[in-house]
Amino acid sequence: MFNKTGLASNDMVEALLPSKERREKGAYAIFECFQEIPCNPCSTVCKLKAVKDFENINNIPEINYDKCTGCAMCVSICPGLSCFVIDETYSDSEVMIKMPYEFLPLPEINSNVKALDREGKAIGEAKVLKVQDNKTLDHTNIVTISVPKEIFLDVRNIGLEEK
Numbered sequence: 492m493f494n495k496t497g498l499a500s501n502d503m504v505e506a507l508l509p510s511k512e513r514r515e516k517g518a519y520a521i522f523e524c525f526q527e528i529p530c531n532p533c534s535t536v537c538k539l540k541a542v543k544d545f546e547n548i549n550n551i552p553e554i555n556y557d558k559c560t561g562c563a564m565c566v567s568i569c570p571g572l573s574c575f576v577i578d579e580t581y582s583d584s585e586v587m588i589k590m591p592y593e594f595l596p597l598p599e600i601n602s603n604v605k606a607l608d609r610e611g612k613a614i615g616e617a618k619v620l621k622v623q624d625n626k627t628l629d630h631t632n633i634v635t636i637s638v639p640k641e642i643f644l645d646v647r648n649i650g651l652e653e654k
């Protein structure tokens with residue numbers, strides 16, 4: 492499927508997740524970056540050195556989860572929009588996701604929006620918790636949402652209701 496559509500399968504994404512123990516400790520980054528391409532800003536932006544040093548520019552990034560704090564600097568700088576921060580400890584029933592967001596208008600804080608999967612299909616509802624615009628970040632906007640635990644592996648975008 493990935494070779495034909497460029498869309499990662501659930502198995503590919505699950506394989507990226509850190510250990511259960513690490514997931515229970517709080518926010519962590521995942522990089523849905525599966526192809527060798529000449530790109531490394533995720534590595535150079537990470538001040539905590541949580542992204543292992545690239546031996547060459549085509550390396551696929553690997554995260555040292557003992558060092559990653561979920562700060563989301565990589566989310567904003569990744570030109571492939573492939574970096575996300577996940578926090579499964581957000582609440583008993585919801586997971587927090589920080590995602591890059593390139594569209595305008597930006598969503599309003601506390602609004603309910605459509606939770607979209609990688610294909611852009613609506614699969615549930617999300618609540619907007621925080622919006623960091625690119626004037627502050629100097630790169631891509633970051634939108635932080637909460638979604639039901641059952642769908643967090645699939646939600647990678649949001650859709651606003653037409654006004």
Ligand code: SF4
Pocket residue numbers: 519520536537538539540541542554558559560561562563564565566576
């Ligand atoms: S979330 Fe922060 S600490 Fe973790 S890999 Fe990204 S930049 Fe590094």
Ligand code: SF4
Pocket residue numbers: 522523524530531532533534552568569570571572573574
């Ligand atoms: S910055 Fe993004 S696209 Fe580039 S190597 Fe890192 S995760 Fe992949």
